[in-house]
Amino acid sequence: MRSASQNEARILLGMNILVDFALNVIHKQLSKEERAAAEFARKLVLLSDCKLLIPEIAVSVEFPRAFSRAVLEHHVTNEDKLRACLNMLKYIERILKVAGHEVVKCWDLNVLKIAAGWFYRIERVMIGLRGGIKI
Amino acid sequence: MKRSAVTALELFNELSGRFEKLEEEVKDSATKFIEGVWEDFLKELEAAFGDAFELGLEGRNLQETFALFDRLAVQYRGRLEALVEELKRRLSEELLRELESKVKLALEAFEQVLRLLHMLYLHSGDEWFLYLAILLYALYKSRYPDSIYAVAGLGRFLRNELEEAFARAAYAARERLPRRPPAANPWENPKEWAKALELSYHYEIGMNVAAELMHEWGIADALREPE
Helix, strand or coil, X not given: CCCCCCCCCEEECCHHHHHHHHCCCCCCCXXXXXXXXXXXXXXXXXXXXXXXXXXXHHHHHXXXXXXXXXHHHCCCCCHHHHHHHXXXXXXXXXXXXXXXXXXXXXXXXXXXXXXXXXXXXXXXXXXXXXXXXXX | CCCCCCCHHHHHHHHCCCHHHXXXXXHHHHHHHHHHHHHHHHHXXXXXXXXXXXXXXXXXXXXXXXXXXXXXXXXXXXXXXXXHHHHHHHHHHHHHCCXXXXXXXXXXXXXXXXXXXXXXXXXXXXXXXXXXXXXXXXXXXXXXXXXXXXXXHHHHHHCCCHHXXXXXXXXXXXXXXXXXXXXXXXXXXXXXHHHHHHHHHHHHHHHHHHHHHHHHCCHHHHHHCCC
16 A cells, blocks of 8 residues: 555545545444454555545535534534534545545546446456356 | 544543634744744754854755755764754643643643644644644654654744645655655655655544544444435
């Protein structure tokens, strides 16, 4: 995962990996699998060579949705907390920008093409791992 | 890095209700303090190594600064090491001065200063706190004689030359950064060096503080649960 400079390898990042990225990797209640996923996502986003293509809907819709849902359900009215919540969203966007990743529109021809291609390859690998098809 | 003695939530709750006052005080006092320390540092260097300072430090470009510090670090090891340790001690004291003694006791480690600064950044949105935290992170990660470059980074930070500040500081911590810096020298590619430092900071400090708060405030659960 250690990189000298970012290369041109690109990965389309799904919502799940971005969620894993935001998990608390040192929290005791995380299962072994969750911890591994969180650590992997943290390294992928911050330490890897890959340029990630992040669907705009994840950054602009899903994350704010989760933040506002938590605020409403937990009845957060403390201004300090609310301010920190808003700034945390900006902080995550900042990290993605500094790391050189790109927030992309989902309904873009190239993005859909890349996504479909990757999905096909991942699906084939998964079938292969289950012993169905040799790749 | 080890798990911190004080959780992000405990620290946030301790500061809640007086964030604005603390941010103002820390920014004001830390700026004056770093300016003072930087001037003292330059004077000390000039007094000790006058011959090497004939051109002055401020007027040198990045490559010349590295050449100068390379020379000084070898020639004056003991003196420079003491100067850097004194700087780290005084910075911790100054930044934690405003906190209650109960929290301060648990915040002795230099790493906790970084968590405090990151929390001030998350609350205020003021990137000044983030920049200072990143530079101090480099100081924290560096070992003598390289730490001298992190101190030199603080000097550039005062002049608002962030890329050069981060590049110098990244060089100081290069052996211990989780994100490996580029193969080129810092003066050849300061942007990539700065990036390596900042992302390493987010990996080891920044995202841990943010994720801890997101977990405690139920945001992580809301992210994982479908609508």
